Amino acid sequence: MSAQPETHWRDALAExxxxxxxxxxxxxxVFPPRIMEPGTGEEDLEWIEASGMGTVYAVTIVHPRPPxxxxxxxxVDLDERVRLMSRVDGVAADAVRIGAxxxxxxxxxxxxxxxxxEAA
Amino acid sequence: MGGTFxxxxxxxxxxxxxxxxxATGWSAIELAARxxxxxxxxxxxxxxxxxxxxxxxxxxxxGGLALAEYLGIAPRYTDCNRTGGSAFMSHVAVASVMLAAGxxxxxxxxxxxxxxxxxxxxxxxxxxxxxxxxxxxxxPISAYALAASRHFHEYGTTRAQLAEVAVAARGWANGxxxxxxxxxxxxxxxxxxxxLSTPLTAKDCCLVTDGAAAVVLTRTNRARNxxxxxxxxxxAAAATWHHAISQMPDLTTTAAAESGARxxxxxxxxxxxxxxxxxxxxxxxxxILFLEDxxxxxxxxxxxxxxxxxxxxxxSLPVNTNGGGLSCCHPGMYGLFAIVEAARQxxxxxxxxxxxxxxxxxxxxxxxxxxxxxxxxxxxxxx
Numbered sequence: 001m002s003a004q005p006e007t008h009w010r011d012a013l014a015e016x017x018x019x020x021x022x023x024x025x026x027x028x029x030v031f032p033p034r035i036m037e038p039g040t041g042e043e044d045l046e047w048i049e050a051s052g053m054g055t056v057y058a059v060t061i062v063h064p065r066p067p068x069x070x071x072x073x074x075x076v077d078l079d080e081r082v083r084l085m086s087r088v089d090g091v092a093a094d095a096v097r098i099g100a101x102x103x104x105x106x107x108x109x110x111x112x113x114x115x116x117x118e119a120a
Numbered sequence: 121m122g123g124t125f126x127x128x129x130x131x132x133x134x135x136x137x138x139x140x141x142x143a144t145g146w147s148a149i150e151l152a153a154r155x156x157x158x159x160x161x162x163x164x165x166x167x168x169x170x171x172x173x174x175x176x177x178x179x180x181x182x183g184g185l186a187l188a189e190y191l192g193i194a195p196r197y198t199d200c201n202r203t204g205g206s207a208f209m210s211h212v213a214v215a216s217v218m219l220a221a222g223x224x225x226x227x228x229x230x231x232x233x234x235x236x237x238x239x240x241x242x243x244x245x246x247x248x249x250x251x252x253x254x255x256x257x258x259x260p261i262s263a264y265a266l267a268a269s270r271h272f273h274e275y276g277t278t279r280a281q282l283a284e285v286a287v288a289a290r291g292w293a294n295g296x297x298x299x300x301x302x303x304x305x306x307x308x309x310x311x312x313x314x315x316l317s318t319p320l321t322a323k324d325c326c327l328v329t330d331g332a333a334a335v336v337l338t339r340t341n342r343a344r345n346x347x348x349x350x351x352x353x354x355x356a357a358a359a360t361w362h363h364a365i366s367q368m369p370d371l372t373t374t375a376a377a378e379s380g381a382r383x384x385x386x387x388x389x390x391x392x393x394x395x396x397x398x399x400x401x402x403x404x405x406x407x408i409l410f411l412e413d414x415x416x417x418x419x420x421x422x423x424x425x426x427x428x429x430x431x432x433x434x435x436s437l438p439v440n441t442n443g444g445g446l447s448c449c450h451p452g453m454y455g456l457f458a459i460v461e462a463a464r465q466x467x468x469x470x471x472x473x474x475x476x477x478x479x480x481x482x483x484x485x486x487x488x489x490x491x492x493x494x495x496x497x498x499x500x501x502x503x
Binding site for chain 1: 251255256270320364371
């Protein structure tokens with residue numbers, strides 16, 4: 001891989017692709033992107049395309065001072081067995097449930113590509 | 121061979137707190153120096169005795185160097201550990217090993233913060249990771265809220281059980297002249313608090329106060345000759361399993377399960393031997409998680425465990441007897457205040473004295489449940 005892992009991941013996200021790393025020897029999937037497999041130090045990481053499917057692991061609804069609207073912040077377990085922070089769009093803030101199946105979507109926000117989820 | 125500890129070789133010989141609540145006009149370094157001087161005096165020592173300086177100022181990454189200059193001392197060793205609010209428990213571990221090895225003779229661990237009167241917000245250089253910040257979690261409360269959501273989901277824990285923790289802390293604070301938040305507090309009051317990040321309301325969150333604390337450690341044989349009862353360090357262990365909340369392996373089990381187990385093994389005691397418990401209660405969920413992870417109740421039972429005032433004054437397990445971060449003080453990094461309260465209970469000089477305390481536990485938390493560190497202190501009779 002040419003670019004540094006974090007740059008490579010962000011460049012792919014800007015192209016609408018959600019990438020993860022996987023160790024060729026152990027098969028373990030790695031996120032956030034790293035230069036080695038955490039724990040083992042193995043450097044045989046390859047990029048794989050994520051399925052984009054996941055399950056809500058934890059959820060909180062942030063209540064900013066009005067008039068700003070409440071919004072959700074979730075932790076999602078991807079089917080590839082990595083966890084990340086995100087939010088679930090397209091549903092009321094308080095309708096997000098732990099255990100719900102969700103699908104990744106890449107949107108643009110503040111001129112940056114952003115990974116969000118919607119109900120699957 | 122890892123994991124050994126010089127049980128009882130080092131002891132707290134002096135301690136102090138200063139400026140809890142509002143210390144108008146004081147800077148962080150002035151507060152840290154004031155508490156430091158008071159702790160040195162409490163040990164009947166002089167500043168020149170201090171040859172190991174352990175500092176973690178909230179706003180100064182080089183605070184140890186700044187404080188050495190301010191005090192006008194040239195320590196053999198200066199430590200500015202940045203593991204968050206548990207840094208002071210790690211300081212106790214390092215200082216104890218150094219004292220036992222003869223590397224230093226007297227350690228001063230001190231902290232001061234003016235975050236309340238200086239601006240009223242938590243002072244911390246910590247923030248969400250680059251992978252988390254775009255989703256605008258409130259830092260650090262949303263991380264703890266996520267952990268609480270998972271605990272509710274897996275174990276049926278309720279907001280009323282979280283509220284029990286805040287109510288118990290207030291009960292202790294009402295008996296402590298130093299405590300900042302006093303007055304009646306009911307479960308209904310907590311439930312009616314302003315919702316910040318579900319399920320945590322403003323009343324599930326620690327205070328934002330000023331304050332300073334300090335302890336002086338020396339070898340126990342020397343501490344025996346100091347005027348106050350020596351408080352030997354029986355065990356001290358730190359553990360970290362993650363930094364960002366999204367990388368925490370299991371949101372319902374913290375690394376306190378490891379730091380606690382190691383500290384117990386060093387001290388040769390278990391949860392049943394602990395007479396008084398001081399836990400870093402940045403949020404109400406912390407107390408529940410740590411009671412479980414430190415073995416005071418089974419995993420998942422923390423919510424039910426705290427019901428009925430069990431950890432409040434008059435309950436069967438005294439927890440956070442100064443009022444904790446929720447109602448006594450929370451000047452940004454609370455860990456050292458938990459250590460001071462544990463030592464005061466062993467000395468018999470706490471504001472809410474517990475009868476016959478021989479062994480006390482002080483547990484620190486840093487980051488977003490990221491750093492966990494446990495110190496077990498005893499009376500001189502335990503060594």
